[in-house]
Amino acid sequence: MSLDEESIIRLLWSGFGKTGGRQDPFDDDAAWVKNQKTKRFVVGKADMFVASTDAPPQMNAAQMAKKSIVACVSDLAAKGVRPDHCLVSVGIPKENANTDFVTMLADGFAEAESKYDLRIVGGDTNAINSDTVIDCSIFGFADQLVLRKGAKPGDLVGVSGRFGAQPAGLLILLGKARSSDKEFEKAAVESVLEPRARLDVGLRAAKFLSSCIDSSDGLAISLYHVAESSAVNIKLDRLPKFEGVDRFAVENGLDASQLVLFGGEEYELVCTYPKKNERALSKFGFTTIGVVSGKAEEKPEVLLGDEPIQRKGWLHFKSNPLA
Amino acid sequence: MSLDEESIIRLLWSGFGKTGGRQDPFDDDAAWVKNQKTKRFVVGKADMFVASTDAPPQMNAAQMAKKSIVACVSDLAAKGVRPDHCLVSVGIPKENANTDFVTMLADGFAEAESKYDLRIVGGDTNAINSDTVIDCSIFGFADQLVLRKGAKPGDLVGVSGRFGAQPAGLLILLGKARSSDKEFEKAAVESVLEPRARLDVGLRAAKFLSSCIDSSDGLAISLYHVAESSAVNIKLDRLPKFEGVDRFAVENGLDASQLVLFGGEEYELVCTYPKKNERALSKFGFTTIGVVSGKAEEKPEVLLGDEPIQRKGWLHFKSNPLA
Numbered sequence: 001m002s003l004d005e006e007s008i009i010r011l012l013w014s015g016f017g018k019t020g021g022r023q024d025p026f027d028d029d030a031a032w033v034k035n036q037k038t039k040r041f042v043v044g045k046a047d048m049f050v051a052s053t054d055a056p057p058q059m060n061a062a063q064m065a066k067k068s069i070v071a072c073v074s075d076l077a078a079k080g081v082r083p084d085h086c087l088v089s090v091g092i093p094k095e096n097a098n099t100d101f102v103t104m105l106a107d108g109f110a111e112a113e114s115k116y117d118l119r120i121v122g123g124d125t126n127a128i129n130s131d132t133v134i135d136c137s138i139f140g141f142a143d144q145l146v147l148r149k150g151a152k153p154g155d156l157v158g159v160s161g162r163f164g165a166q167p168a169g170l171l172i173l174l175g176k177a178r179s180s181d182k183e184f185e186k187a188a189v190e191s192v193l194e195p196r197a198r199l200d201v202g203l204r205a206a207k208f209l210s211s212c213i214d215s216s217d218g219l220a221i222s223l224y225h226v227a228e229s230s231a232v233n234i235k236l237d238r239l240p241k242f243e244g245v246d247r248f249a250v251e252n253g254l255d256a257s258q259l260v261l262f263g264g265e266e267y268e269l270v271c272t273y274p275k276k277n278e279r280a281l282s283k284f285g286f287t288t289i290g291v292v293s294g295k296a297e298e299k300p301e302v303l304l305g306d307e308p309i310q311r312k313g314w315l316h317f318k319s320n321p322l323a
Numbered sequence: 324m325s326l327d328e329e330s331i332i333r334l335l336w337s338g339f340g341k342t343g344g345r346q347d348p349f350d351d352d353a354a355w356v357k358n359q360k361t362k363r364f365v366v367g368k369a370d371m372f373v374a375s376t377d378a379p380p381q382m383n384a385a386q387m388a389k390k391s392i393v394a395c396v397s398d399l400a401a402k403g404v405r406p407d408h409c410l411v412s413v414g415i416p417k418e419n420a421n422t423d424f425v426t427m428l429a430d431g432f433a434e435a436e437s438k439y440d441l442r443i444v445g446g447d448t449n450a451i452n453s454d455t456v457i458d459c460s461i462f463g464f465a466d467q468l469v470l471r472k473g474a475k476p477g478d479l480v481g482v483s484g485r486f487g488a489q490p491a492g493l494l495i496l497l498g499k500a501r502s503s504d505k506e507f508e509k510a511a512v513e514s515v516l517e518p519r520a521r522l523d524v525g526l527r528a529a530k531f532l533s534s535c536i537d538s539s540d541g542l543a544i545s546l547y548h549v550a551e552s553s554a555v556n557i558k559l560d561r562l563p564k565f566e567g568v569d570r571f572a573v574e575n576g577l578d579a580s581q582l583v584l585f586g587g588e589e590y591e592l593v594c595t596y597p598k599k600n601e602r603a604l605s606k607f608g609f610t611t612i613g614v615v616s617g618k619a620e621e622k623p624e625v626l627l628g629d630e631p632i633q634r635k636g637w638l639h640f641k642s643n644p645l646a
Contacts, residue, residue, distance in 0.1 A: 008413075033442065053451075121356055
C-alpha cells in the first residue's frame with residue numbers, strides 16, 4: 001500500500017513528541033520555538049524541492065534554485081517573519097554534475113538571496129540517483145507571528161494577488177492547453193517558471209492581519225486551513241481571477257473557477273483582517289473577497305455565495321487533475 | 324565532465340556572497356551568524372543523507388533516520404554547541420511509501436531526538452525517484468565556538484575514541500572481508516549501522532580545547548583540516564587503533580594503519596589542547612596521539628613519526644577505495 005503525503009506526515013509525527021508541547025505539523029506554515037532568554041520566536045521552514053515532481057521540463061537550474069527558496073520564504077512571509085539565514089542541501093544526479101548546471105544553480109541561489117535579503121550560510125552536496133533535490137531550511141526571528149488561527153467572525157477575507165495563471169501556465173508548458181492571448185500566455189508561463197514570494201507585502205501587512213497562510217497549496221484549501229484552524233466559516237462573494245483566465249478557460253474547454261480555486265503554487269497570501277484595516281491593506285494590493293461569516297458549529301465551511309467550495313488542494317504536477 | 328563534490332561546493336559558493344563577510348564553506352564543520360541583539364551565535368548544520376551512497380544494504384529505515392541526525396549533531400558537538408531544534412525533510416520513493424518503512428523512520432527520529440535532547444519542530448515530505456533522501460537541518464545557540472583554527476604550536480593533539488572499526492564493518496557488510504573475532508565483527512558492524520555522535524563529550528570538553536573537528540571524513544583528512552585552518556604542522560607519535568583492527572587487517576590482507584587513517588564516519592572528535600588540559604580531557608576519554616609541532620612554513624604537514632601522512636579522506640562507500 002502506498003501512503004499519501006498526509007499519512008506519511010502523520011505517521012512520522014506520531015513517533016516524535018517525547019518532549020511534549022509540540023506544534024501539530026498541520027497547524028501552520030512554519031515551525032517555531034520561543035527562545036526563553038530573548039522571549040523571541042525562532043521560526044523555521046524546510047522545503048524539499050524534487051525536480052521530478054516540482055519542475056516542469058522547461059524549468060532550468062537557476063529557476064529550480066529560486067523556486068526552492070521561494071517556497072520557504074513564502075511561508076515565512078505569511079507569518080510576517082523576515083527570513084534571516086538559510087541552509088541549502090543539494091542532491092545532484094551524475095548527469096547534472098557539470099559546470100553549466102551547477103553554475104546556474106549558484107546563480108539562482110544568489111538571485112534569491114539578494115531578492116529576499118537572506119544569507120545562505122551553509123549546506124551540503126551529494127550525489128543522488130536520477131533526480132535533482134534541493135532542500136532549503138530558512139530561519140528567522142520574530143517578536144510576533146501571524147498564525148492560521150486568529151480569524152474572527154466579522155473579519156474580512158482577502159488575498160494579495162490574483163489566481164488562475166499558475167495552473168494555466170502549467171497546462172501550457174505541458175502542452176495540454178494553448179492561449180491565443182500571447183500576453184496572458186507569457187504571464188502564465190512566467191508564474192510557473194519564475195514564481196516569487198510576497199515577502200515585502202507579508203512583512204508590511206502583518207500588523208493588520210488576524211490570520212494568514214500562503215496559497216502554495218491552492219486558494220480553496222488555504223481558505224479551509226484558515227477556517228479549520230480558527231474554527232470559523234468563510235463566505236466569499238467573488239473570486240480573485242487573474243485577467244485573461246476566463247478567455248483561456250473558454251478556449252480550452254476548462255472551468256475558470258476551478259483554475260482559480262484549485263491551482264496552487266501561486267505563493268500569494270490569503271488572510272483575514274478587521275474591517276477597519278481594509279483601507280491600509282488595499283494600499284499593499286490586498287483585495288477583499290469575502291467575510292468570516294461566523295463561528296463554525298461543526299465542520300468549518302467555505303462557501304462561494306451559497307455554494308460550498310470543494311475541500312481539495314493542489315497536487316504535485318504529475319498527479320494534478322488539471323494537468 | 325562530471326564534477327567532484329569539492330568543485331560543486333566551490334562553484335555554488337562562488338555564486339553567493341553578495342552581502343559579503345561570509346564564512347568559507349570549507350572553513351569549518353558548521354555555519355554560524357552572530358545575532359546582533361543577543362551577541363550569541365546561531366549555529367546551523369545541514370546534512371543530506373542519500374540512501375544509495377550513505378547506506379549499506381543492511382541499514383534499515385530507523386538506522387537511516389538516526390544516522391542522518393547523528394551526522395549533524397556530530398558537527399555541532401565538535402563546535403561545543405548543544406543542538407536545539409531540527410527540521411527534517413524526507414524524500415521517499417514509491418516503493419518505500421508504506422507504513423512499515425515510515426513507522427521505522429519515525430522511530431529512528433524519535434530515538435535520536437531523545438538521545439541528543441533535541442526537538443524536531445518541522446519538515447517536509449516528498450515523493451522522489453528511486454532513492455531515499457533525508458535532509459536534516461539542526462540549529463543551536465552558543466556564546467562561544469570551538470573552531471578548526473585555533474591550534475597553537477606546543478598544543479597536544481587528541482581524539483575522543485579509536486579508529487578503524489568503521490571501515491572494517493563496512494567491508495564486512497559489503498561481503499568484502501571477514502573476521503574470526505566475532506566480538507570485533509559485531510562492534511565493527513554496529514559502528515556502521517548505529518553510529519553515535521559524541522555530544523556529551525564535545526559539550527563538556529569544549530572549554531579545554533583550542534581547536535576541534537569531527538572525524539566524519541576520516542582521521543587523516545580531519546588532522547589536515549585542523550592543520551590547514553590553524554596554519555600549523557602536526558606530528559603524531561601513535562595511531563588510535565580500535566582493538567582488534569590489527570588482527571582483522573592481517574586476516575584480510577589489509578593495512579591496519581590505512582583502516583585507522585582513511586576510514587571515516589566514526590563521528591569521533593579530533594582536537595588540540597594546551598598540555599595543562601590533558602588531564603581534564605583524559606577523564607572524558609580523550610587520548611593524546613601527538614603534538615602541534617610548529618607553525619607551518621608553507622603547506623601544513625601531518626606526520627606520523629617522520630613520515631608524512633597522505634592527505635586523503637573518506638569517500639562515500641560506493642567509491643571508497645577500501646571497499
